[in-house]
Each structure stands twice: as C-alpha cells, then as structure tokens.
Amino acid sequence: MTKYALTILILFSCFIGCVYAEDLPNDAAHLFYSANSLYEKREFKEAVEDYQNIIDQGIESGPLYYNLGNAYFKSGKTGYAILYYKKAARLMPADSDLKSNLSYAQSLTEDSGLQPVAQNKFTWAINIPFREFTLNGIARILIIMYLLVIGLLAGGVVNPVFKRRATFIFYPVLVLFLLSLAGFSVRYYSEEVLTHGIVVAREAECKYEPIDKSTTYFTLREGQEVLVLKTRNGWRRIKRLDGKLAWVKSDAVEEI
Amino acid sequence: MKYFKIGILILVFAGMAAALSYAEDIKFEASIDKKTVAIGESAQLGLTFYGTQNVPAPDIGNIEGCDVRYLGPSTMMTVINGSVSTSITHMYKIQPLRMGKFQLGPFTFKYEGNTYRSNEAFLTVSEEKPREARQEEPKAAGGQEDVMDSLDLKDRLFLTLKVGKARAYANEIIPVTIKFYSNNLNISDIQLPTFNQEGFSKAQFEEPKQYRERLNGLLFDVLEFKTTIFGTRPGDYKIGPAKLKCNLIVRKRTRHASPLTDDFLNEPGGTGQYFDDFFTRYERYPIELKSDELQLALSPLPTEGRPADFSGAIGDYQFIFDAAPKKVKGGDPITLKMEINGNGNFNTVIIPKLENTEGFRIYEPQAKTEPGRKTFRQVLIPESDKIYQTPRAVFTYFDPDKREYKSIAHGPLPLEVEKVAEAPAQVIGAPQGMLPPAVSMNFGSPEEKKDAPQGDILYIKENLGRIHTKDYRIYNSFFFLLIFLVPMVMLVSVYVIYARKDRMLRDTRYAHRTKAFKNMKHDFMKLKHRLRSNDTKGFYETLFGTLQNYLGGRLYLPVAGLTFNTVESLLSSKGVDIQVINKVKGLFEVCDRAKFALSNIDGFKMKDDMKEFEEIIRFFERMKL
Secondary structure (H helix, E strand, O other): OHHHHHHHHHHHHHHHHHHHOOOOOOOHHHHHHHHHHHHHOOOHHHHHHHHHHHHHOOEEOHHHHHHHHHHHHHOOOHHHHHHHHHHHHHHOOOOHHHHHHHHHHHHOOOOOOOOOOOOOHHHHHHHHHHOOOOHHHHHHHHHHHHHHHHHHHHHHHHOHHHHHHHHHHHHHHHHHHHHHHHHHHHHHHHHHHOEEEEEOOOEEEEEOOOOOOOOEEEEEEOOOEEEEEEEEOOEEEEEEOOOOEEEEEHHHEEEO | OHHHHHHHHHHHHHHHHHHHHHHHOOEEEEEEOOOEEEOOOOEEEEEEEEOOOOOOOOOOOOOOOEEEEEEEEEEEEEEEOOEEEEEEEEEEEEEEOOOEEEEEOOOEEEEOOEEEEOOOEEEEEEOOOOHHHHHHHHHHOOOOEOHHHHOOHHHHEEEEEEEOOOEEEOOOOEEEEEEEEEOOOEEEOOOOOEEOOOOEEEOOOOOOEEEEEEEOOEEEEEEEEEEEEEEOOOEEEEEOOEEEEEEEEEEEEOOOOOHHHHHHHOOOOOOHHHHHHHHEEEEEEEEEEEOOOEEEEEEOOOOOOOOOOOOOOEEEEEEEEEEEOOEEEOOOOEEEEEEEEEEEEHHHOOOOEEEOOOOEEEOOOEEEEEOOEEEEEEEEEEOOOOOOEOOEEEEEEEEOOOOEEEEEEEOOOEOEEEOOOOOOOOOOOOOOOOOOOOOOOOOOOHHHHHOOOOOOOOOOOOOOOOOEEOOOOHHHOHHHHHHHHHHHHHHHHHHHHHHHHHHHHHOHHHHHHHHHHHHHHHHHHHHHHHHHOOOHHHHHHHHHHHHHHHHHHHOOOOOOOOOHHHHHHHHHHOOOOHHHHHHHHHHHHHHHHHHHOHHHOOHHHHHHHHHHHHHHHHHHHHOOO
C-alpha cells in the first residue's frame, strides 16, 4: 500500500511539475533592463518599444506590464497606461505601487465619475478573500483544497479511526474548498468569460450601428473601461459600465 | 421635559404653517375626458381642486343642451421627489342632447371665504354613428374591433422640442428639452429621443423626468428629456425634428358579436363588459413620434471689448484659486489648484493665465472635467528662496446672458520658501514606495529642466519578476483537468475496494458466494488442463469437487458431503428452472459414474460436460438466489 501511495505521489509531482514547466526566451531580461535604462533616460517612446518587443515574444509578467504602463503614462498616453496597468493587475493584484499608479491614472481621465453598474453583492463578497490573488493563484489554492478534501475522504474510507479523528478538520477544509471554487468561478467569469476593454483614443464616438455615418449615441473618453461584446469588420460592440450598448471603432478600444 | 414641550410647540407651529401653506395653494381646474363625442354618448367632466381634499362638490348648475349628473368625488395623493401633493376631483357625467360645440365653464366656486375660478373645457358633439355600421366593422375584421381607429392619437400622443434660445453665440451651451406627452394611453418601451443636430455637438441626455401636465383641459403624462448642444460656426441652423420610438399598447376585443346576445350584453351597465374583459387581448403597435423643426441662429462673439487674454471660454463661471503647500523647502513642488465652476461650455475652458511666473519652473498642467466644473492642477517649483508669492491667475470668459467679457483674477498668494543646503539626489532604483512623487529632484539641476513630470506615478520595477508565456493559464491546461479527475477516480476506486472488503467481512453469505466464484475460476483452469491432457478420471474428480464447492458457496450450504439430493430441494424452492436442475443432476450423475465406469466416457463426452458446467455457472451467476 505504501508503494502505491509513493507511486501516486510521484505521478502527481510530475503532473504539477508539467503544469509549471515552461520554455521562455533568454533575452527577455536583457531587453527589460535595456528598456528600463531608456526609461531612466526619459526616452519613454523608445522604452515603450523595447517593453513591447518583450511582449511580442509571447511572454508577460506583472512588472513588465507595469513598466510599460508607466512608459505610456510618461508619453502622455493615459489610455494605454491604464490598459497595461490593468493587465499588470491581473498578474500582481496585490502590488501597492501598481494600485497607486492605476488609481492616479484613472483619476486623470475625463468622466472618471461614471460609476459602474453595482456588482452583485454575493459575487462581491466571494471575491473579498481572493482580491490579492491572481486567477492562477486561486486555481492553485483550489487544487490544494481539492486534494486535501480527496485525501481526507480517502483516509476516512481506508481507516475508520482516521475518519473519526479527521472529522473536525474535514468540514473546515470542505468549506475552504467550496469557497475557493466559488472564488475561482467568479474570477474566471470576470477575467476569462467577459472581455474588458480600455478606451485608448482621446475620444471615441460610440454609434448605434457599426457604420461611420450612424448617429453618435455617446462619446467615450480616454481611459474609460468598457465590456467588449464582439468585434466585427473593424468595429467593436461595447457595453459601457453603466449598461449602455453601442458600436465603436476597433482601434479606439483595446482589450485587456 | 422642557425640551419635550419645546418640541411639541415646534411641531404644532410646523403643522399650522403646513396647513396654511396648503390653504394658500388651492388651485381649481376643469378637465374633460373626451374632446369629441357622438350624440347619444356621454363625457366626464372633472373639477379638480389641488392642495386640498376637503372641498365639497361645486354646484355647476345646468349646462344648456346637456344633461348633467354628479357622479361623485375621487381623491388623490402623489409623492414626487419627496414632495406630497393632494387633490380632489368631483366627477360629472355630461350627456349632450344636441349636436354642436359646448363650452363647459369657466366655473367659479366659493369656499371658506375664497373664490376660485377654473379654466374652461370644450366638448364637440357630432352626429350619432349608425348602429349597423358599428356592428359591421367587427364582422369585416374577423370579429375584432380595431381600437386604433377610434383613437385620435394626434391630440393625445405627441412630442415637442424646445431649445433654450432661438439666438445664441458660437460655442454657447443651449439647453434642449424634448417632451413626450400621452393622455390616458398605455405606452411601453419608450426609447431615448433623437434629433437632427447637424452643425452642433450634443451632450448625453439627463435622467428623464416624469410628471403630469394639464394642456387644453386634458391631463397628460409627460416624460421630459433634457440635454444641451453647442455649435462652433456662426450661421442659421435647423434643429430637429426630434423623433421618439415607443410601443402603443392597444386593447383588442376578440368576442364574436351575436345578434341574440348583442342587445343584452351591450346594454350600459350590463354584463357585456365582463365578457369583453374576458375576451380582451393587448397588442403592441410600434410608433415613431416626430416633433416640429426649430430655427436656431448662431452669432460670432463680439469683437468689441474682447480682452487680449480671452481664450474662448463662454458661459457663466466662478473661479477658485489655491496653492498648496504654501511653505516649502527649496526644490519642493507647489501645486496651484484652479477650479472653474458654473454653467457653460467647459470644452472652451482652458487653464487660467498665470502672470509673474519668473523664478518658477513650470510643468505641464493636469486638467480634470467633472459635471459643472473643470479643475486644473499646475505644478511649480520655486527656483530660489527669494520667491515670496505665487503667480497671479487670470481667467477671462464671455458671459452670453450679459453679452460682455469678464475677467476674474486671483492671487498672488504668499509663499514661504526655505533654503536647503543640498537636497539629496533621487536614486533611481530606490526601494518601491519610498520614492517621493516624480517631481522630487535636485534644486535647479539643469538636466531636469527638460523633463516634464506628468503626474505622481511611482517608479518602474527593476526586476522582470516571474515571467511566463502569454497563454499561460494553469486552469486551461490538460493537467489541471487531470489533477481533478485522477484523484476522483482513485477515491472512487478506493471506496469500491474498501466497501467490498467491508461487505466481505460483514456479509458471510456474500463472502461465500464471492469466494465460490473465485475458487471456481481457479478450478476451472485445472479442468481445462485435465480436458486437454485427456485425463478422464482427474477431470471428473475435479469437476465433482468444483461443482460441490461452487454450489456450496453459492447456495450457502456446507460443502462437505454435498450431493445433488441436498441441493435439489433448495433449487426447486428458489424457483430454478427444471432444465437447469436436470443439468446439475446430470453432471452429478456423470461424475459418480466416472468413478467406476470410465470406459463409457470419451473426449467428446468430457467436452460436452465441460460445456454443461459452463452453462450452469453462467446461469447461477446471472440468477439472484
């Protein structure tokens, strides 16, 4: 029985190892430091290009997005700065520098007083313990909780004495598992199912129809956040945070 | 106790004041539910007193050519935006006796020493509609009476467009009001109005207001949409027409008119209305309402008296000016906050002009627009400790109502700049969160002059951090799924194994049965081996033993000395097919015979018996005993 348990443990280690194993380009760090030097020299446009080159290699990191956001901000492109701060927030939501810069950049946008539609209280409450975690982080917590629940259940099946002794720990673990499952679901819906976008143009006219000559319904300002519902023929169907739907030119809104 | 008494007194006074204010606000209005009726039909006249509910029914006397009957009062209390309004309406049935146009009112009424006078209402009485015609219409429409035809929609459902002024200046904000009127109609899905605004920029509509308004003696439900426009080029323009889409909900009766029941059911006050309600359905008719067009002329701003520093701001504004901190160390920034608030076109408002800026390093200002105000933040750094005041700020704008240019100047505000020996240089890469805002720098460092800090963002990160591929999502990987599935499968397997083990311990009958099958499988291999080696004696001895063991275990009987006679009665009692019992009997007998007379048995017989044995096993495994 011990042999089986060991085999299973090794197999799982392999699985988890595979999940984390990645091939990443070597020159990313070099480019990153080069971009940082350009930033220090106040050559923000060049710094943006270098940071962007790293992203074009198909890799990402919280500090990379953060620095790119800073470089855009210094270049006067607040919309792009907010876009990359938001991207960074998905990878390092607990970073205080990022929170500070994002809130400052948002405070400079026009119409920043527009309030989003109130979030469901239940989902808001569920998200509280996981605010500081990334979606990957919540997924890892979920795996750990799941394995603990399965382990405790298996232990209870195999050994009745263990079952009796572990009952007091099983229910809290089960609650934590269900909580992390709910937290994961809420965050997954918000980040993976819904597509958020940021207005990167100074002003974006939102129209009733995806036609240039269509009547303007409302105007979005740089840095405003919207939900992108679909993209078609150079137009995006967007939903403003207060629920209004309209069409806007694709290049005016970038997806987070 | 003292405070309690004072409270009571205040309440009493407040109540009296409220009562007085109600008494003063009584308004008397006359309205009629239909403007046109056919002879033989009636209309309802309502005499409404707003601001009270205690007024008795006025005696309106006789109206020539009409029969007047008092129906009774109805009271109403409405709360709109926290203000309460009360009213009482006395209803009268007006039955015209001849055709023509009747003027009802104005009515006068004396109440508690005051005389109230109402407006007048008009009623037009036309020729009676032939009864046959009324009956034929439903038949032609397949039994449906189209209520749409009977509605005079133009007077009861319409849209109006109004602009704040017919002449305005370029860039002046012009209020636009679109009102949607409906009288006693069921309207749904009202969409936001649109209007032709070519040559003008339009703001978003405000939250629409809903209220009631009396117009030409009719009470209308009004939905008011407000927005603003401004045009940049002088000239003559057309605004509108405003358009609004909505659905009109119309009641349709589907009951077939029967000549037998028609007279009875259509009697006034008869049972017809109940049947009508039963057979009534509602249909939506999409309609688009259109208002009239308006003319609007835009003039250029007057050149006379235009100040040199005028930058195009137009409206009626106030200007607030402040500086913080007012006491700084050399090299530290000072932020000038300049807030322009009021009514006007904030698109035309730019940062007020700063005068006397010598001795300051000036950075790019930040502007923030909010409803009703625009705030500018201007960062300055005094270049020497000999600076004693901020620059003076002047804001110039054109007031379109007074038709004149105005300037508001503030400052200079006193400043105190402390001299510092040498400010420490900002070290790039210092720990995050410890850096001052980006404007913190060496006093008068020449290289920094070209840098224009654009805000108080914190510095960049030095390390790339944990990097991974863009599509790296552990929850989208196959392994994530596997991590969930494999333990679940294992848990189920462990559960099944341990549940079986547990049952084997607790359920001896089940244990015997399981063990019997397991042993049989083992013996079955032996039998096959004996069959292949043509060992007749060994084959039948093994077959006998296997049969004994299997049946003993399966039927929960002691194996030692088990014979066909032992099992026969049990099998019969359990309803086992007689053919199977005979097969079992046959096998027992052949095994017995084989002990003594092997010569009668050949390889074929052994194969047949083996097959019989297999069938018996299959039967018992299928059967629940």
